[in-house]
Amino acid sequence: MANESYETHEHDVLVIGAGGAGLRAAIEAAAQGVSVGLVCKSLLGKAHTVMAEGGIAAAMGNVWPEDNWQVHFRDTMRGGRMVNNWRMAQLHAQEAPERVLELERWGALFDRTKDGLISQRDFGGHRYARLAHVGDRTGLEMIRTLQYHGIHQGIDVYMECKVERLMKDGDRISGAFGYWRDTGKFVLFKAKAVVLATGGIGKAWKITSNSWEYTGDGQSLALWAGADLIDMEFVQFHPTHMVWPPSVAGLLVTEGVRGDGGTLKNKDGERFMFNYIPEYYKGETADNIEEAERWYTDKKNNRRTPDLLPRDMVARAIRAEVKAGRGSPHGGVFLDICTRRPADYIRKRLPSMYHQFKELADVDITKEPMEVGPAQHYVMGGVRVDADSTAATVPGLCAAGEAAGGMHGSNRLGGNSLSDLLVFGRRAGLYAALYAKNVGGRLSVDAGQVEAVARETLEPFDRPAGENPYAIQAELQETMQNLVGIIRTEAELKEALKKIEALKARAKNVGAGGGRTYNPGWHTALDVRSLLTVAECCAMAALERTESRGGHTRDDHPYSDDTWGTVNVVLSERGGGISLRREPLPKMPDELNALVQEKA
Template identity: 60%
Template sequence: MSEIETHSYDVIVIGAGGSGLRAAIAAREAGKKTAIISKSLFGKAHTVMAEGGCAAAMGNVNPNDNWMVHFRDTMRGGKFLNNWRMAELHAKEAPDRVWELETYGALFDRTPEGKISQRNFGGHTYPRLAHVGDRTGLEMIRTLQQKIVSLQQDDFARTGDYEANIKVYAECTVTDLIKDGERIAGALAYWRESGRHLLLEAPAIVMATGGVGKSYKVTSNSWEYTGDGHALALRAGASLINMEFLQFHPTGMVWPPSVKGILVTESVRGDGGVLTNSEGKRFMFDYIPDVFKDQYATTEEEADRWYTDADNNKRPPELLPRDEVARAINSEVQAGRGSPHGGVFLDVSSRMPAETIIKRLPSMHHQFKELADVDITKEPMEVGPTCHYVMGGIEVDPDTGQASVPGLFAAGECSGGMHGSNRLGGNSLSDLLVFGKRAGDGAAAYVDSLSARPVLDEVEVKRAQERSVAPFGDGSQDGAENPYTLHQELQQTMNDLVGIIRKEEEVRQAITKLGELKERAKNLVVEGHRQFNPGWHLALDLRNMLLVSECVANAAVLRQESRGGHTRDDYTTMDAEWRHKLLVCTADGDDGVQIVEQEQIPMRSDLMELFELDELKKYFTDAELPGGATA
């Protein structure tokens, strides 16, 4: 292995978004030599696109808020399919993680009393989202990035070396995890600029690679979101859970076509924006599910009082969980009541003065003005659902973030369980902080527990190198395939057949098509050299996207109900029996998958007692209720 650039670390963090940076900080502060692998430029992770805020029950705006209310909201949003231990840890620890971020230098908006300001968001009982205008994710990345730099400065002060204990590999992509027997031993990567390989040896790896949205034609996700962490973990022997649950954010831009899918932050609705159809009707009142009838306003007058009357607990229906709002918009469009470009209208101009909009929603004002020539202080926006977030991911231990493969950890969007069948807005940023720290701490503790470090297998390293350069050819062979053509066909397949509304026949068509694409992908050919070659990069990403898309489609056809981000046109309601079941994906041979059912672990009785008995009866059997056989 002398011809390959090689480095040794205690912990490798793959991904430089919020969860990855927080994991790296935790590992470094535990005394571990840590590497951060960033697929894009450092500081450009997709976390910067999270705009509305970070959910944490600090009670700064409404003192009635606490971790128990946050826990209840999270479980309700996920339709009780959440890993309840993760939801509990998240609700309890999120405030500390936000306050900690402030000690790192984050500059949150303030209340008149000087506390961190918190705003309303869909599915949250009280104003709970700590925010920085509508660019909270950017502030989070800026702050965590600066914390990394400060740790490097500490190293320099002690050793004269900025990268003594924490190093960032920017514009670098991991293609394979290398194991020693069953244990993680390191990773093979390549520099995107030069195409040169590098080998990183480490006994612990934290996956923090984000989501899978680039498998879809219309998505709010950035180019990095190709399911890398999901696929790498699957091939290494880990399991994925809840992959059928994809969140289609209700409000993405729909016009012009060049920006279709770009996110329109939920804080527009949190700050009073309303959804109307082509007839001018505020239609969300028609789509309040029975389980939410006692929590949401049924008239405009009652809904508007939410923003001025602290004792009014009836939230506007625009603040229903995202899955409910996305389905409602989809229904209005299908009924012929959509906007001219296939969405609906989101209006904030009639709800607050222009100067307030510019102050509270500066990014949205700029985005629509520059990209769509729409002044949101004077006219409504056109919005529609866009593939936004995957609730499914790597199955991990809630307390440590460790996967089933020794030495492999995961946090953030590429881990599964925390959000159940649907994520509440704002829970993603606090999820990154809470479980990023826990995964970093867990990885450090795992390294401390080892009696001997794992050893890299030279044969496996060579095979991984050969796989990564396999797409290079002269293009003369029969059946040579172009990666851009395959990617377009994959996106169209997932968009049309495994989208927001699913039918068994269509999903099975998608599974067949995915099988065909996988066969064709064996003949992918790219031209040119390894120096910054976008075609080669996409060819490698396609291997991951095809594998993860197969997990999504196969799980979607098996779950015969509608729950959260999974809506079946042929099974339109939630089924109590399916609330007990998780669908678990594992690798089957060379880039194949198999899916089995797994029973959900019963919730602790003290947590069940936080809910009203009548609500629990909508989800649980009598035997599971507090005082029942499994309580």
């Protein structure tokens, strides 16, 4: 490296990640008149947002005029079991409708109501039909719209580029250093502000709906740069994914199936969700089939079907049914829409589901029930940010989307992710640009820092016979799947941390053969480090929180504990190790608290 030259690019704002949040951030920053670079790990338009199915939650009131931001706020806070950052949840509920309409003005074609407005569909935990959607391919519509709007905004896009480390000038951010995946050559970005929009951490688990990209890059980059993470114990296991054949286990089955009338059944044909209505949701959940059926068309006089309880509750119910021996042949439960809705309706509303079951499992969902089960899907925790500005705890660093924590508390409602990306993506771009405009003088990047990262990045090539990165990744996935899954215990979490420690030691010897040109073995060797970092954060925080809440269930502490309802678990890296502390949640103003306490 000592004599290897590398290219340098300079921007006011550098956005890392080009899914919904990153693209929206880049568009907003460009609109502020600053120079913007957008780094994507894959090709543009391939980020994880493309896989989102059901819709974008926004209280537009097109289907139910009674809907408004207050109800959406209430649903979101209750869904997160009240440990959400209230200000983020408020901004999100207030701004989501305008963000959806903006997408429409940029060319998105949502499904329509009969009056020609944007149609909205039912989803779990939402009091009214609220999700703007395009069949079951809403994420594709969203990313394509942002992508084609974005390419005309003067943004420099760096495709297939991976950031290895953030650069700092004193306390503040001054850029990022990484490599081109296609050539393996290094690249330095000098930037006054950096927005992390890198998504989640799902590749730490074996059964996940997440793609190879979700290796906790943003969370790790932030942590290594001295920023705090919060809520890393809260991991969403979405209840419905394909379970068979094994090669597609973890492939998402949209909640829209249940939103559009599908119901969960066990092997005896029983609609078991009626047996799992928690006290907290009794007031707004139908306790009999007749009421649940009436609810689809009359939401004012009936309570919601328990099939659409928040995701954490449905996932635990499915797990319990399977454990009790009432599961489907391949270890899931049945999701039935074929006996409940006409075939044409199913194909029109759920074309991707129809397609994926037909082509990958030889199942015709208009004729047979699907077999589904939970899989890791999302992380509620992430980079700790200021609600209004998305600023992390390091000057010049912002984070948005799944990479940021706080918005969703302990459990995210379906549909609130795409709206989160838009609302906080825009805010991140805006505030990063404003921040950059106020940074005087020239920032410097320390050549020594660059040199050190470059050396470390090439180290795997010094050990062609070193540890196999794929094997380390697979063992980590096995560990997290078995020991840091839906249901956790102290003993298992401690064992997980021990195993992670051992894997970290082995990862120091990870090797790569071949050259630097598009070498996935080398890329995986590098990604393993961030993956181990976020896995450790998750297990540590999960061990600390001795209660059950949302996406964190402790078998040894099965109930929610009010004292835990007032604190976040905060993680930071000091002196090479990860340390952990509890900090009080921001206090919600009384008028918002009143909204949340309101009965359904």
